[in-house]
Amino acid sequence: MAGVPYLEVASELCKGCELCMGVCPKQCIAIGDKLNSASYRPVYYTGENCTGCGLCFYACPEPGAIRVVKP
Amino acid sequence: MKVYEKPNALYGTFERKTGPALESTHYCQGCSHGNVHKMIAEALVDFGVQDRTVFVSPVGCAVFGFYYFDTGHIQAAHGRAPAVATGIKRANPNSIVLSYQGDGDLAAIGTAETIHAANRGENITVIFINNAIYGMTGGQMAPTTLIEQHTTTTPGGRVEGIHGNPIRMCEMISTLTAPTYVERVAIGNSKHIMKARKAIRKALQIQIEGRGYSFIEILSTCPSGWKMTPPDARDWMLEHMTKVFPLGVFKDESKAREPGSWDRVIKPFEPEAVGAYLKDFVGATVADPSQSKPQEMHCKFAGFGGQGILTMGLFWAQLAMRAGSKVSWIPSYGPEMRGGTANCQVNIADERIGTPLVEEPTMLAVMNQPSLEKFEAEVVPGGVLLVDTSMVKTAPTRTDIKTVLIPASEMANQMGTSKVANVILLGALTAATDAFPFEYVIKTLPELIKKKSLVEMNIEAFTRGYQYVREQQNG
Ligand SMILES: Cc1ncc(C[n+]2csc(CCOP(=O)(O)OP(=O)(O)O)c2C)c(N)n1
Ligand code: SF4
Ligand code: SF4
Numbered sequence: 032m033a034g035v036p037y038l039e040v041a042s043e044l045c046k047g048c049e050l051c052m053g054v055c056p057k058q059c060i061a062i063g064d065k066l067n068s069a070s071y072r073p074v075y076y077t078g079e080n081c082t083g084c085g086l087c088f089y090a091c092p093e094p095g096a097i098r099v100v101k102p
Numbered sequence: 103m104k105v106y107e108k109p110n111a112l113y114g115t116f117e118r119k120t121g122p123a124l125e126s127t128h129y130c131q132g133c134s135h136g137n138v139h140k141m142i143a144e145a146l147v148d149f150g151v152q153d154r155t156v157f158v159s160p161v162g163c164a165v166f167g168f169y170y171f172d173t174g175h176i177q178a179a180h181g182r183a184p185a186v187a188t189g190i191k192r193a194n195p196n197s198i199v200l201s202y203q204g205d206g207d208l209a210a211i212g213t214a215e216t217i218h219a220a221n222r223g224e225n226i227t228v229i230f231i232n233n234a235i236y237g238m239t240g241g242q243m244a245p246t247t248l249i250e251q252h253t254t255t256t257p258g259g260r261v262e263g264i265h266g267n268p269i270r271m272c273e274m275i276s277t278l279t280a281p282t283y284v285e286r287v288a289i290g291n292s293k294h295i296m297k298a299r300k301a302i303r304k305a306l307q308i309q310i311e312g313r314g315y316s317f318i319e320i321l322s323t324c325p326s327g328w329k330m331t332p333p334d335a336r337d338w339m340l341e342h343m344t345k346v347f348p349l350g351v352f353k354d355e356s357k358a359r360e361p362g363s364w365d366r367v368i369k370p371f372e373p374e375a376v377g378a379y380l381k382d383f384v385g386a387t388v389a390d391p392s393q394s395k396p397q398e399m400h401c402k403f404a405g406f407g408g409q410g411i412l413t414m415g416l417f418w419a420q421l422a423m424r425a426g427s428k429v430s431w432i433p434s435y436g437p438e439m440r441g442g443t444a445n446c447q448v449n450i451a452d453e454r455i456g457t458p459l460v461e462e463p464t465m466l467a468v469m470n471q472p473s474l475e476k477f478e479a480e481v482v483p484g485g486v487l488l489v490d491t492s493m494v495k496t497a498p499t500r501t502d503i504k505t506v507l508i509p510a511s512e513m514a515n516q517m518g519t520s521k522v523a524n525v526i527l528l529g530a531l532t533a534a535t536d537a538f539p540f541e542y543v544i545k546t547l548p549e550l551i552k553k554k555s556l557v558e559m560n561i562e563a564f565t566r567g568y569q570y571v572r573e574q575q576n577g
Contacts (some may be wrong), residue, residue, distance in 0.1 A: 044125055048132035048325075048332035054292045071131065086292040088106035089299060092136030094143075094170070095125050099106040 034102030036083025038076050044096040045073035051087035051097060060087060111143035111152045111172055118169045128166055132332020134289040134322030135164055135231060138302070142200065142229065143171065145303045149310060155198040156190050158183045160212075162204035163237045181212020184219035187226045195365050198309055199226045206236040209245040209269050216271070223280025223315045225364040227305045230271060230317065233324040234343060241327035245269040248346055253327070268346050272319045276352035282314035282364070284353040288321035290340045294349070308356050314364035321347055389426035390546070396422050396450060396537040400460045404445035404477055405469025405493070407435055410524035414467070415446035417528060420550050421538055422450040430458035443472060450537075465535065467527055469493050469511070488531055490523060506534045508570055514563065522563035529567025533575070540568060 038060070045067065052060045057080040067073050073096075083101025091097045115124045129135045146152045152173055159167030161180035168175040174197070178186040187201040201219070208216050208230050219226065235253055236242040242255040246268050250259040260268075276284040283305055287298035298320055305316035321343050323335035330338060399422075403415040412433045419431040427450045435444035447460035466481050467488040468474045474494050481487055483502040492511035508530045514523035525547075532538055547564060548557045 041125075046126075046131040050132055050332050050336065053333055053336070054295075069126065083104065085104070085106040086295075089137065089141065089295045090292060092129060092133055092140075093127060094108045094112050094136060094140050097106075098108075101104040101106075 036081045036099070036101045038081050038083075038087060038097060038099045040073060040075055041096050041098070042073035042075070043067050043069070044093055045071060046093055046096070047071040047073055048092065049074065050090045050092065054086045054090040056084065056086065057082060109140065109143040109147045111146040111155075112139065112170050113172050116169045118166060127170065129163065130324075130326040132323060132325040132335060133163070133237075134233065134320065134324075137289045137295065138202075138229065138231060138298070138320055138322070139167075139170055141299045141302050142202075142306075144299075145306050146173065146198075148303075149306060151198045151306070151310060154196055155200065156187075156194075158187045158190070158199065158201045160201075160203040160207040161238075162207045162231075164202055164204065164231065165238070167202060181207050181210070182215055183207065183212065184224070184226070184228060185215045187228075188219055188222070188224045191224060191226050192366050195225075198306065200306075201226055201228045203228065203230055204237065205230070205232045205234065205244040205246040206239075206242075209271055213245075217275070217278075220275045220281050220315055220317060221278050222366075223282070223364055225309055225312055225314055225366060226316075227309050228315070228317045229302065229305075230319040231322045232271070232319050232343075232347065233322040233327065234268075234339075235324050235327040237324045237327045241324075241329075246271075246347070248342055251342075270347060272317065272347075272352045275317050280315060281317060281353055282355050282359050283308055283316040283351075284319075285317075285351045286319040286321065286347060286349050288339065288344065288349055289323065290321070290336055290344075294340075297349075304356070308359075312362035312365040313356055313359040319347070321349070390424050390542070391426075393425040393538070393542050395426045395452065398452065399448070399450040399465055399535070399537065400463050401448040401450070401465040401467070402445060402460050402463040402477060402480070403448070403467045403469075404443070404473035405490075407444045409444075409469045410521060411444045411469060412446045414524035414528060415448045417525070417547070417550055418531070419448045419450070421543060421546060422448075424546055424549075425538065425542070427451065428453065428455055430455045432458040443470070445473065445477075465531070467531060469523070469527070471495060474498065486531075486534055488527060488534065490527060492523075504534070506530060506571060506574075508567065510567065513566055513570070517559065517563060517566070519559070522559060525560045525563040526567035526570075529564040529569075530571045531567075532564075533568045533571035 059077045059080045060074050063075050085099045088097050088099045156174035157171045159177050160183050183201040187199045191199045232246050234246045243253040247260050272286045285301045287301045288294040301318050305318050325332045325335040403411050405411045419429040423429045430449045433446045449455045462482050464485045469490045470493050485503045488506045490510040491507045492509040498505050510523040510526040514520045
């Protein structure tokens with residue numbers, strides 16, 4: 032059974048640049064309102080509609096900040 | 103299942119910092135360097151070449167490449183990455199070599215290396231991060247800065263008549279015959295980014311197959327240097343930079359290039375072959391076993407350019423070298439070929455010599471007035487000062503050193519050429535210091551003189567200088 036695609040944001044590594052938000056065709060990434068320990072505002076997955084396209088992964092400059100899983 | 107995640111060619115933790123930052127890069131929020139790192143690392147893993155990759159990082163924000171890429175690594179001096187990459191690739195043709203550079207590095211201080219590596223068609227991959235500014239040093243103008251763009255060094259905007267126009271590297275490099283593949287891409291929206299990914303992969307593939315040199319220019323953002331938010335920086339780059347730096351393929355001859363045809367395989371030197379070659383080349387530089395080594399000496403020879411100062415020191419050093427000493431010789435001269443001042447410094451010792459400089463000479467030979475005035479005080483007490491009195495009109499003032507006076511230039515003139523004054527001085531020096539037996543020099547000097555027709559005259563000059571001092575000593 033094929034699972035549901037999703038993405039994970041490592042909120043300690045995210046620098047809150049919002050570049051991933053701009054490329055997501057489904058607008059399923061949103062900016063959070065809390066600061067992480069590096070004092071950036073990390074984004075988070077809204078929990079719906081990720082197709083696992085991986086575009087946010089390539090748009091994100093921070094190597095470990097986004098992980099996209101497409102089962 | 104497909105997982106998009108940090109590729110294994112990047113380290114799990116970056117040991118640059120401690121604490122939670124251990125897994126995060128030093129790049130600013132929204133900086134394109136990270137995107138490019140990720141795509142390169144992904145390709146290295148996908149192509150199975152991580153273990154034989156050498157990443158050459160530049161001076162600039164990517165200077166810390168070695169903290170991120172789990173590959174071989176060299177950090178090059180500013181602008182020199184393509185030259186270093188050339189060396190690595192030629193010495194080890196099986197390595198996959200990336201020269202990763204910013205615009206300050208590649209298109210300003212390193213322009214020469216960039217052009218010539220491309221022109222030689224080195225089988226390497228050059229990744230050019232064009233962010234239109236010097237990022238690391240705080241946002242100064244780069245060669246790629248746009249007209250009217252504000253930087254810390256163009257606070258009123260770049261002006262053509264003062265700063266010149268932005269340099270288009272892809273366009274320049276694609277005029278050269280050798281490069282295989284030249285493309286300009288951008289870290290813009292997804293379409294651009296995926297194109298950039300494709301170009302990076304293609305360039306690496308070309309290198310892996312030995313099809314030659316690739317140059318990938320990547321229009322990038324530097325939100326810090328540009329003082330913009332990352333999304334604004336991306337939009338500004340797409341709107342303004344792509345007008346001056348149009349995206350696209352400028353050259354692609356990858357299909358026409360035979361695989362392996364651009365591997366510049368240079369056979370490593372065989373130690374024996376090198377030995378044989380050097381023996382032929384320097385003749386009898388092997389130490390003369392009949393000769394005992396001279397005592398330790400630190401010598402300075404000084405005069406005008408054209409007097410044979412450098413040759414005099416070189417002969418002196420070579421005489422000692424062939425007698426089995428360790429020696430060093432270093433010249434120092436002005437830009438003039440004739441007439442400027444020149445000196446050379448020679449160390450002679452039993453032990454290996456650390457610095458070639460001579461700051462406290464035990465022996466000083468001067469062939470002009472300024473040299474006497476400049477260096478007399480440096481001679482160590484008990485040292486030897488040799489003066490060509492034809493050229494130096496005032497007497498030396500030191501009384502705690504041994505002074506030898508000889509009108510070497512006039513003596514040379516009497517022989518028909520002032521050119522042998524230096525060798526007359528060598529004769530005088532040999533007599534004054536007893537550094538070498540007379541016969542040893544007479545036997546060895548001919549081997550040091552390149553023009554064989556001049557040997558006789560030099561032997562004569564040496565002998566005259568030697569005898570002049572011996573006569574003074576005896577009497
Ligand atoms: C020989 C030398 N000259 C100057 C510098 C100072 N310096 C450090 S980084 C840099 C500019 C780097 O700009 P760029 O290549 O565009 O890279 P970026 O930082 O934008 O990624 C300069 C001039 C240096 N380190 N070494
Ligand atoms: S692109 Fe990466 S660093 Fe930027 S906000 Fe998205 S997850 Fe964070
Ligand atoms: S200064 Fe510019 S190039 Fe350097 S890390 Fe920051 S955004 Fe990137």
